[in-house]
Amino acid sequence: xxxxxxxxxxxxxxxxxxxxxxxxxxxxxxxxxxxxxxxxxxxxxxxxxxxxxxxxxxxxxxxxxxxxxxxxxxxxxxxxxxxxxxxxxxxxxxxxxxxxxxxxxxxxxxxxxxxxxxxxxxxxxxxxxxxxxxxxxxxxxxxxxxxxxxxxxxxxxxxxxxxxxxxxxxxxxxxxxxxxxxxxxxxxxxxxxxxxxxxxxxxxxxxxxxxxxxxxxxxxxxxxxxxxxxxxxxxxxxxxxxxxxxxxxxxxxxxxxxxxxxxxxxxxxxxxxxxxxxxxxxxxxxxxxxxxxxxxxxxxxxxxxxxxxxxxxxxxxxxxxxxxxxxxxxxxxxxxxxxxxxxxxxxxxxxxxxxxxxxxxxxxxxxxxxxxxxxxxxxxxxxxxxxxxxxxxxxxxxxxxxxxxxxxxxxx
Amino acid sequence: xxxxxxxxxxxxxxxxxxxxxxxxxxxxxxxxxxxxxxxxxxxxxxxxxxxxxxxxxxxxxxxxxxxxxxxxxxxxxxxxxxxxxxxxxxxxxxxxxxxxxxxxxxxxxxxxxxxxxxxxxxxxxxxxxxxxxxxxxxxxxxxxxxxxxxxxxxxxxxxxxxxxxxxxxxxxxxxxxxxxxxxxxxxxxxxxxxxxxxxxxxxxxxxxxxxxxxxxxxxxxxxxxxxxxxxxxxxxxxxxxxxxxxxxxxxxxxxxxxxxxxxxxxxxxxxxxxxxxxxxxxxxxxxxxxxxxxxxxxxxxxxxxxxxxxxxxxxxxxxxxxxxxxxxxxxxxxxxxxxxxxxxxxxxxxxxxxxxxxxxxxxxxxxxxxxxxxxxxxxxxxxxxxxxxxxxxxxxxxxxxxxxxxxxxxxx
Numbered sequence: 001x002x003x004x005x006x007x008x009x010x011x012x013x014x015x016x017x018x019x020x021x022x023x024x025x026x027x028x029x030x031x032x033x034x035x036x037x038x039x040x041x042x043x044x045x046x047x048x049x050x051x052x053x054x055x056x057x058x059x060x061x062x063x064x065x066x067x068x069x070x071x072x073x074x075x076x077x078x079x080x081x082x083x084x085x086x087x088x089x090x091x092x093x094x095x096x097x098x099x100x101x102x103x104x105x106x107x108x109x110x111x112x113x114x115x116x117x118x119x120x121x122x123x124x125x126x127x128x129x130x131x132x133x134x135x136x137x138x139x140x141x142x143x144x145x146x147x148x149x150x151x152x153x154x155x156x157x158x159x160x161x162x163x164x165x166x167x168x169x170x171x172x173x174x175x176x177x178x179x180x181x182x183x184x185x186x187x188x189x190x191x192x193x194x195x196x197x198x199x200x201x202x203x204x205x206x207x208x209x210x211x212x213x214x215x216x217x218x219x220x221x222x223x224x225x226x227x228x229x230x231x232x233x234x235x236x237x238x239x240x241x242x243x244x245x246x247x248x249x250x251x252x253x254x255x256x257x258x259x260x261x262x263x264x265x266x267x268x269x270x271x272x273x274x275x276x277x278x279x280x281x282x283x284x285x286x287x288x289x290x291x292x293x294x295x296x297x298x299x300x301x302x303x304x305x306x307x308x309x310x311x312x313x314x315x316x317x318x319x320x321x322x323x324x325x326x327x328x329x330x331x332x333x334x335x336x337x338x339x340x341x342x343x344x345x346x347x348x349x350x351x352x353x354x355x356x357x358x359x360x361x362x363x364x365x366x367x368x369x370x371x372x373x374x375x376x377x378x379x380x381x382x383x384x385x386x387x388x389x390x391x392x393x394x395x396x397x398x399x400x401x402x403x404x405x406x407x408x409x410x411x412x
Numbered sequence: 413x414x415x416x417x418x419x420x421x422x423x424x425x426x427x428x429x430x431x432x433x434x435x436x437x438x439x440x441x442x443x444x445x446x447x448x449x450x451x452x453x454x455x456x457x458x459x460x461x462x463x464x465x466x467x468x469x470x471x472x473x474x475x476x477x478x479x480x481x482x483x484x485x486x487x488x489x490x491x492x493x494x495x496x497x498x499x500x501x502x503x504x505x506x507x508x509x510x511x512x513x514x515x516x517x518x519x520x521x522x523x524x525x526x527x528x529x530x531x532x533x534x535x536x537x538x539x540x541x542x543x544x545x546x547x548x549x550x551x552x553x554x555x556x557x558x559x560x561x562x563x564x565x566x567x568x569x570x571x572x573x574x575x576x577x578x579x580x581x582x583x584x585x586x587x588x589x590x591x592x593x594x595x596x597x598x599x600x601x602x603x604x605x606x607x608x609x610x611x612x613x614x615x616x617x618x619x620x621x622x623x624x625x626x627x628x629x630x631x632x633x634x635x636x637x638x639x640x641x642x643x644x645x646x647x648x649x650x651x652x653x654x655x656x657x658x659x660x661x662x663x664x665x666x667x668x669x670x671x672x673x674x675x676x677x678x679x680x681x682x683x684x685x686x687x688x689x690x691x692x693x694x695x696x697x698x699x700x701x702x703x704x705x706x707x708x709x710x711x712x713x714x715x716x717x718x719x720x721x722x723x724x725x726x727x728x729x730x731x732x733x734x735x736x737x738x739x740x741x742x743x744x745x746x747x748x749x750x751x752x753x754x755x756x757x758x759x760x761x762x763x764x765x766x767x768x769x770x771x772x773x774x775x776x777x778x779x780x781x782x783x784x785x786x787x788x789x790x791x792x793x794x795x796x797x798x799x800x801x802x803x804x805x806x807x808x809x810x811x812x813x814x815x816x817x818x819x820x821x822x823x824x
Contacts, residue, residue, distance in 0.1 A: 054747045055755055056771075090742040125739020232726045234743065313644065320820050323821075325536070327499070327501065327536060331502075331601070331645070334466035335465070336467075356502060358505070359503075359507075360503045360505075361504075400816060407730065408732050409733065
């Protein structure tokens with residue numbers, strides 16, 4: 001069961017001026033579930049995205065990248081089409097054609113160019129996209145378009161997710177109220193590689209494209225790129241940021257402006273909350289683990305240590321069992337591959353409990369203290385490397401019987 | 413249950429002239445199990461080893477490395493002391509002292525110098541070595557010394573292992589019969605980093621020390637360094653090769669000689685069999701998976717692809733479920749991090765079944781064929797990168813409920 005995570009009430013999700021969403025049951029893999037979502041943007045919105053670095057990236061990722069890079073300044077992205085049930089990855093040339101046809105069909109219905117459509121898919125890899133079902137579903141999805149459909153949209157992109165993931169925030173930019181709403185999906189095959197799984201955040205703020213590019217990278221680096229469930233990087237990861245410009249403020253064009261920083265912080269905050277929801281709903285998760293590595297020489301080495309801990313099946317099963325078998329964490333620090341690490345200088349804490357220092361168990365450490373923390377649903381592992389000023393945080397979950405069960409039975 | 417793996421009958425294990433072994437129940441962690449082993453070598457044996465690269469390497473690893481490197485040509489290693497139940501890792505300065513005391517005590521009993529003893533430990537990390545139990549056990553172990561104790565020795569080094577692992581071979585070197593016997597332990601925290609877990613191979617062949625060093629590295633590279641169970645590298649890994657020189661042939665001193673190659677091949681063969689036994693007895697294993705990556709540019713990139721597949725929890729759970737959800741393998745190839753990989757050129761086979769080519773599912777592939785292979789207890793995944801001449805093989809197992817169970821309950 002998800003860790004301290006219930007869905008936000010639909011009424012708390014705020015509409016974004018310039019954005020409408022349409023959802024249908026297109027019967028793509030299983031009947032009776034919402035599996036096709038169209039997000040339509042008013043003309044003139046700016047859109048930026050980051051995508052998976054997987055060489056076997058899905059056909060829609062290839063096409064979306066292409067469309068984002070070929071758009072000239074005169075036209076803008078008008079719609080995103082997202083299906084679940086089939087990843088359209090590992091599908092060769094036919095997969096590319098299917099993604100293009102999806103865009104062409106959506107463009108025909110909306111009266112714009114194919115290049116103004118971004119396609120996204122998630123689901124089983126190496127199976128062909130059931131194109132007729134998508135073509136049949138699209139007009140119905142467009143008939144369903146409404147501004148207050150964010151909750152249904154967050155449901156429509158779920159696969160093994162148990163809880164839909166959506167967040168809204170409102171901030172004042174120099175006196176003008178600006179709204180941000182984001183949705184994300186993801187539960188397994190979660191390991192960052194520029195961006196993880198599907199995330200879509202929209203705002204009615206007005207932001208120039210270069211600045212929006214900057215914001216999407218900044219937000220991804222501090223949110224979706226700081227989580228792992230199982231160390232598997234998806235073929236379909238994408239994180240898209242949309243700014244409709246419908247709010248009544250002058251467009252943000254200066255990276256040094258106060259408004260830029262405020263908006264970027266708010267968007268990053270929404271992205272962090274969505275990313276943490278993905279971990280809380282990680283496949284089989286029973287615990288939410290924060291791993292903080294501090295006083296390292298570089299952020300890179302702090303991330304290496306944090307990920308060595310976050311990926312270790314031995315540590316993850318110990319969390320599941322609430323067993324303070326914390327030597328396993330020392331072992332992971334030891335194989336993280338840190339240049340000239342002095343193990344006698346570092347400290348390991350479990351929440352506020354000092355567990356290890358001077359190369360071994362801390363003198364005052366008592367197992368019952370470790371046991372107390374390990375029983376919690378939320379645990380912070382803190383490693384002080386004591387050799388520099390850098391730090392990094394990674395969020396992960398434990399490894400339970402249910403992870404095996406979910407992934408053994410995924411396609412059945 | 414271990415995959416196609418029952419213990420070798422004790423009578424098939426061959427004694428090695430110049431080697432005796434003593435085993436006792438020293439009550440180190442749990443009563444009623446053999447947990448202390450002493451291997452005694454006649455004077456004049458050559459010994460070489462490879463050890464874990466983990467920064468948090470165990471105290472006995474530090475001391476064993478030291479003793480191997482400080483021995484001058486006049487004295488030789490006389491004994492190995494191995495305990496289970498406690499890894500003596502993450503134990504700081506006290507751990508080093510405990511390992512030294514273990515050596516000193518053994519040396520006193522055998523009438524040699526401390527530096528002629530190599531210590532090894534395996535078990536729980538970050539708990540102090542119960543030195544009094546070891547000191548009490550040592551004289552009893554030495555009383556128990558016998559040449560035909562190899563099977564009991566293979567039992568004495570088990571931790572979460574279900575089946576003891578031991579292999580013997582006999583070869584003729586230029587008319588002289590030479591014998592090789594090896595034992596190994598390991599089931600979880602298995603991922604190569606120069607050497608994996610504990611392995612001890614002895615032969616009565618006569619080999620000079622530089623050549624034995626070469627052999628131990630060669631054997632490790634082709635055996636223990638080609639396996640993974642869970643991607644966790646141990647703090648205590650060690651693989652030791654001992655040559656007593658008791659067989660009646662002239663010492664091997666030439667790396668170009670036929671005898672060198674024959675002996676190295678035979679020792680590597682024993683190491684491969686032991687390494688495969690570790691995987692067959694991998695924690696919770698129900699399948700034995702061979703991953704062959706071929707026609708790569710370098711061995712390194714072939715190993716990267718093989719390990720990306722071998723480490724993926726998603727792929728390992730699909731094997732457990734006998735589910736041909738083979739797109740997950742494409743995803744792992746895609747995130748292996750291969751420079752300029754052309755996914756349209758590679759081919760993926762499951763045993764003899766061509767699953768994917770041209771960037772997607774192979775035209776002739778039928779799911780029922782994949783299903784047939786996935787149901788087997790032994791499966792070969794073969795990836796042809798079609799961009800060079802290099803190849804690499806990795807052995808691994810699936811990820812089952814029992815892996816979680818074993819590791820959640822390890823200390824209880």
